[in-house]
Amino acid sequence: MDSEATPVHADLTLVVNGREHRLNVDTRASLLDVLREDIGLTGSKKGCDHGQCGACTVLIEGRRANACLALAVAHDGAEVVTVEGLADGERLSPVQEAFIENDAFQCGYCTPGQLCSATGMLDEVDQGWPSAVTADVSTEPVLDDDEIRERMSGNLCRCGAYVGIVAAVRAGARSREAAEA
Amino acid sequence: MRPFTYERATSAEDALNRHDGDAYYLGGGTNLVDLMRLGVETPARIVDVAHLPYDQVQLNPDGGVLIGAAVTNSALAADRTVREGHPMLAQAVLAGASGQIRNMATVGGNLLQRTRCSYFQDIAKPCNKRDPGSGCPAIEGEHHNLAILGHSQACVATHPSDMAVALAALDALVHIRGRAGARVVPIEDFYRLPDDAPERDTVLDPGDLITAVEVPLLGMPSRYRKVRERASFAFALVSIAASLDVVGGLVRDVRLALGGVAHRPWRARRAEEALRGAPATPDAFRAAADAELAEAEPLRDNAYKVPLARNLIVQTLTELEETS
Numbered sequence: 049m050d051s052e053a054t055p056v057h058a059d060l061t062l063v064v065n066g067r068e069h070r071l072n073v074d075t076r077a078s079l080l081d082v083l084r085e086d087i088g089l090t091g092s093k094k095g096c097d098h099g100q101c102g103a104c105t106v107l108i109e110g111r112r113a114n115a116c117l118a119l120a121v122a123h124d125g126a127e128v129v130t131v132e133g134l135a136d137g138e139r140l141s142p143v144q145e146a147f148i149e150n151d152a153f154q155c156g157y158c159t160p161g162q163l164c165s166a167t168g169m170l171d172e173v174d175q176g177w178p179s180a181v182t183a184d185v186s187t188e189p190v191l192d193d194d195e196i197r198e199r200m201s202g203n204l205c206r207c208g209a210y211v212g213i214v215a216a217v218r219a220g221a222r223s224r225e226a227a228e229a
Numbered sequence: 230m231r232p233f234t235y236e237r238a239t240s241a242e243d244a245l246n247r248h249d250g251d252a253y254y255l256g257g258g259t260n261l262v263d264l265m266r267l268g269v270e271t272p273a274r275i276v277d278v279a280h281l282p283y284d285q286v287q288l289n290p291d292g293g294v295l296i297g298a299a300v301t302n303s304a305l306a307a308d309r310t311v312r313e314g315h316p317m318l319a320q321a322v323l324a325g326a327s328g329q330i331r332n333m334a335t336v337g338g339n340l341l342q343r344t345r346c347s348y349f350q351d352i353a354k355p356c357n358k359r360d361p362g363s364g365c366p367a368i369e370g371e372h373h374n375l376a377i378l379g380h381s382q383a384c385v386a387t388h389p390s391d392m393a394v395a396l397a398a399l400d401a402l403v404h405i406r407g408r409a410g411a412r413v414v415p416i417e418d419f420y421r422l423p424d425d426a427p428e429r430d431t432v433l434d435p436g437d438l439i440t441a442v443e444v445p446l447l448g449m450p451s452r453y454r455k456v457r458e459r460a461s462f463a464f465a466l467v468s469i470a471a472s473l474d475v476v477g478g479l480v481r482d483v484r485l486a487l488g489g490v491a492h493r494p495w496r497a498r499r500a501e502e503a504l505r506g507a508p509a510t511p512d513a514f515r516a517a518a519d520a521e522l523a524e525a526e527p528l529r530d531n532a533y534k535v536p537l538a539r540n541l542i543v544q545t546l547t548e549l550e551e552t553s
Contacts (some may be wrong), residue, residue: 177307
């Protein structure tokens with residue numbers, strides 16, 4: 049084996065779902081692999097490993113991101129929330145409740161990514177971020193079904209539960225609003 | 230994936246010092262990490278520049294904006310000044326990728342993303358861009374989504390960025406730090422046509438670091454439109470960034486750039502020239518589009534892009550005329 053093929057390791061600190069983890073990882077490791085293999089949180093799923101399916105979606109510093117495209121070492125010191133961290137103890141988040149009530153999954157493989165993505169997306173809407181279907185980007189977006197579909201396009205569901213997912217995100221947004229009111 | 234060392238740069242000087250000529254700068258990693266996983270890129274050394282203090286969108290005294298290279302796509306598209314003053318730029322950024330990827334991707338990295346030509350991305354296939362001199366199977370092979378303008382016998386790839394198309398129409402300037410100091414390059418000169426050196430997408434030299442993109446004041450209505458094979462999260466077949474200023478029924482100023490048609494964002498200078506001072510009518514828009522596309526040389530399976538680009542130019546200008 050030549051020297052170029054020798055793996056390189058680096059120290060890494062991550063705060064995942066509020067808990068600090070000190071690790072030493074291969075620089076090539078994705079955040080997804082570190083979460084699943086080193087920390088043992090297997091909720092985040094590996095689908096395509098190319099950022100196209102969204103099954104690996106987590107929140108990094110509060111923003112939804114594809115953990116498969118994130119080099120773990122590039123996120124040293126970051127706060128990460130995975131699907132395991134969305135609930136408050138035994139109490140599910142409004143988005144999680146809404147996914148159950150609206151039949152928003154079948155096999156469930158894409159669901160952790162859908163839940164994290166929807167949670168991050170609703171925060172983006174709360175902050176007034178426009179989308180590709182917002183008719184006038186200078187205005188505040190209104191979250192209708194077209195907006196939900198566009199904003200969730202980074203999460204694929206091979207079972208085709210999209211109708212339920214749109215309904216769940218719509219309901220989750222309403223119950224978040226009600227909880228904040 | 231080949232093992233690599235990872236270093237986090239603390240300043241532009243530090244990044245330049247750490248770059249040994251072969252290192253790769255890392256932004257959000259959404260393209261680079263994928264290409265490393267595919268074996269297309271094999272860096273031995275990565276210098277992370279995503280944490281450099283280039284994460285602000287600043288309003289310039291002239292009414293333009295200075296966008297730091299580490300600003301995320303999401304932050305750029307959410308910026309109030311950009312949304313109000315340069316809507317086509319916000320729209321272009323929002324037309325690209327997914328919400329997750331836009332949260333990770335940076336402006337500097339967006340400019341430097343590589344073509345999605347399937348031969349470039351498959352290391353089992355020849356590709357002059359990836360492996361100079363190995364050939365271009367796309368010319369006779371799968372090219373329905375590749376170039377109709379400015380391509381060469383060596384390469385028919387297209388540039389994938391939506392943001393860069395809007396920047397081309399906006400006369401943006403790319404701010405670069407290199408070994409010889411700082412310089413500013415107009416975006417049209419920043420990107421290359423493939424000619425006989427398709428391995429070079431831009432005029433950057435090894436170690437050059439993009440620090441910002443400067444966008445001058447626009448001051449007229451603008452719009453970005455994108456035609457793709459599905460409604461969201463897909464690259465452009467053809468896209469357009471357009472801006473139009475009409476006074477007394479005549480075109481006073483116009484900006485047009487096309488995406489998905491060439492190795493770089495295609496500034497439609499011939500169409501602009503044909504339109505300045507002309508009546509702002511669909512007939513004039515059609516004539517201008519034809520003037521631009523007269524030099525198109527479609528491949529066997531992508532001639533559809535010529536009428537698509539033409540219709541997109543006419544329709545988008547007509548809509549801008551109706552709203553101005």
